[in-house]
Amino acid sequence: MEWKNTADVVVIGGGILGVSTAYYLAKNGMKNVTLIEKGTICGGSTGRCGAGIRAQWGTEMNCRLGVAALDTFEQLSDELGMDVGLNQGGYLLVAYSDKEMETLGAGMKLQNSLGIQSRNISLAEARQICPGLAADDAVGFFFHARDGHADPFLTTFAYLEKAKTLGVTPYRFTECTGISVKDGTVTGVETNRGHIDAPIVINCAGAYAQDIAKMVGVNIHTWGERHEIMITEPVAPGVCPCMLMSFSGNYYIQQRPHGSIICGMSPEGHPADYQLKDTWQFVEAMSKILVHLLPRTKGIRVVRQWSGLYDMTPDAQPIIGETDIKNFYHSTGYSGHGFMLAPVAGKILAQHIMGKKPDIDFSMLDYRRFDRGEHIRESNVV
Amino acid sequence: MTGTHEQNEPIYVCRCEEITLDEIREWIDRGYDTLDELKRVLRVGMGPCQGRGCQDILLREISKRTGKPIVNVPQSTVRPPVKPVKIGLLAKGGEE
Numbered sequence A: 001m002e003w004k005n006t007a008d009v010v011v012i013g014g015g016i017l018g019v020s021t022a023y024y025l026a027k028n029g030m031k032n033v034t035l036i037e038k039g040t041i042c043g044g045s046t047g048r049c050g051a052g053i054r055a056q057w058g059t060e061m062n063c064r065l066g067v068a069a070l071d072t073f074e075q076l077s078d079e080l081g082m083d084v085g086l087n088q089g090g091y092l093l094v095a096y097s098d099k100e101m102e103t104l105g106a107g108m109k110l111q112n113s114l115g116i117q118s119r120n121i122s123l124a125e126a127r128q129i130c131p132g133l134a135a136d137d138a139v140g141f142f143f144h145a146r147d148g149h150a151d152p153f154l155t156t157f158a159y160l161e162k163a164k165t166l167g168v169t170p171y172r173f174t175e176c177t178g179i180s181v182k183d184g185t186v187t188g189v190e191t192n193r194g195h196i197d198a199p200i201v202i203n204c205a206g207a208y209a210q211d212i213a214k215m216v217g218v219n220i221h222t223w224g225e226r227h228e229i230m231i232t233e234p235v236a237p238g239v240c241p242c243m244l245m246s247f248s249g250n251y252y253i254q255q256r257p258h259g260s261i262i263c264g265m266s267p268e269g270h271p272a273d274y275q276l277k278d279t280w281q282f283v284e285a286m287s288k289i290l291v292h293l294l295p296r297t298k299g300i301r302v303v304r305q306w307s308g309l310y311d312m313t314p315d316a317q318p319i320i321g322e323t324d325i326k327n328f329y330h331s332t333g334y335s336g337h338g339f340m341l342a343p344v345a346g347k348i349l350a351q352h353i354m355g356k357k358p359d360i361d362f363s364m365l366d367y368r369r370f371d372r373g374e375h376i377r378e379s380n381v382v
Numbered sequence B: 001m002t003g004t005h006e007q008n009e010p011i012y013v014c015r016c017e018e019i020t021l022d023e024i025r026e027w028i029d030r031g032y033d034t035l036d037e038l039k040r041v042l043r044v045g046m047g048p049c050q051g052r053g054c055q056d057i058l059l060r061e062i063s064k065r066t067g068k069p070i071v072n073v074p075q076s077t078v079r080p081p082v083k084p085v086k087i088g089l090l091a092k093g094g095e096e
């Protein structure tokens, strides 16, 4: 692809956030959007994620973003002209203590007040939704039928293909090595392939976004944390048709349309060493959970395990907006739920940059909230 | 579609995921010219054999269509376990 050394906007990062943001900018009329990715598209966290989508959240902002994400995903294949593999089997949340019932119950009330139809259900109903579920040690269950998952690769590529038709230029194997600033305003980016002049730069570098921000002395308080995940051989459908998830039980498990079961858990010690290691400890711990919760998985074979980075913030809610450097924006810190929020996040940031009123006011997602100590932590995360 | 072979019979390159040569050529031509990206968009190499049956053909096809020597086409990552293992066995720490 021919190298262009000027652009109206440069987006850094070829994950779902960068690609969707580039798409919505072009859709809203921005000309000459260039996207740079140091590796291949979807090679970062996006291509390694569980790709679950839900509106069952514990903070109002996450609920608003979550339900808007569902609305967007439900018409996304049509809008982009390519199937994104959306599957709405619902999320079944499992509570193991009275205290957790209380937290999830409060979350449900908040969700219901925002039009999200999550429900408290019995073990019997949970077993109708997820046949073969043991969970005798659980205290209660919550279910929201519109939740589900999509294919992270197809979603990203669908955005990319559509974005290309709207004039977005993606450059792979192009690493951002510096941000140029003049009089407190961004003027472009340095890359391993040369300079690009641009009056607007957006940092969507995921778990590496803080390194980009640091290039111009901005501290956005994000970091990367390693999470592991594994997938089984395909088996007949019906083993785990919903996303089965527990915050205290520390797991998420879901069967894909092609029959494989994908599952993960939060790692011990929250490793932030940026190594994409695969450990046998994870496979053993995850297998123990599976056998206990869904005994019929015993005979199913694990075919692959891998790891990826969560893009963390101190309150597990994203940071979206401009920095102290004018026209230098970021959209990151999705803390393990950036896949599902990307369609909404891309849209509202693009609307803001184009001078339109964003569908959702995201001013509270300003990264300076951490300096001000104003943040409230999201409870519903694995 | 830019397939060059004349038969109407589809040629399956990845038998596990049932992906044809025509599909692979179509996506290489759209710029998905690394093993990783073809894997992500078409699921080639993600089947039960984990690419043992199709990876070499894919590499050759990418090299042919992009004019890059095979050694310059990036290899894909091998992910454990190398052989599929039953969950019941893994839950016991691998001991029977």
Ligand SMILES: Cc1cc2nc3c(=O)[nH]c(=O)nc-3n(C[C@H](O)[C@H](O)[C@H](O)COP(=O)(O)OP(=O)(O)OC[C@H]3O[C@@H](n4cnc5c(N)ncnc54)[C@H](O)[C@@H]3O)c2cc1C
Pocket: A012, A013, A014, A015, A016, A017, A018, A036, A037, A038, A039, A040, A041, A042, A043, A044, A045, A046, A047, A048, A049, A050, A051, A052, A053, A174, A175, A176, A177, A204, A205, A206, A207, A208, A209, A212, A227, A228, A229, A264, A307, A308, A309, A310, A311, A331, A332, A334, A335, A336, A337, A338, A339, A340, A341
């Ligand atoms: C195991 C696991 C399970 C998950 N499960 C879910 C889930 O169920 N639901 C959900 O919504 N989310 C989930 N997530 C989180 C989700 O994957 C991320 O929040 C999301 O993918 C973030 O997207 P991104 O585009 O910001 O980051 P990425 O996909 O990581 O993209 C950032 C890109 O920036 C590039 N980059 C970095 N530095 C530079 C540079 N200097 N120059 C150029 N490019 C650069 C990287 O190469 C990368 O491709 C999960 C994550 C993991 C690891």
Ligand code: FES
Pocket: B013, B014, B015, B016, B017, B044, B045, B046, B047, B048, B049, B050, B051, B052, B053, B054, B055
């Ligand atoms: S032949 Fe392609 S994965 Fe088995």
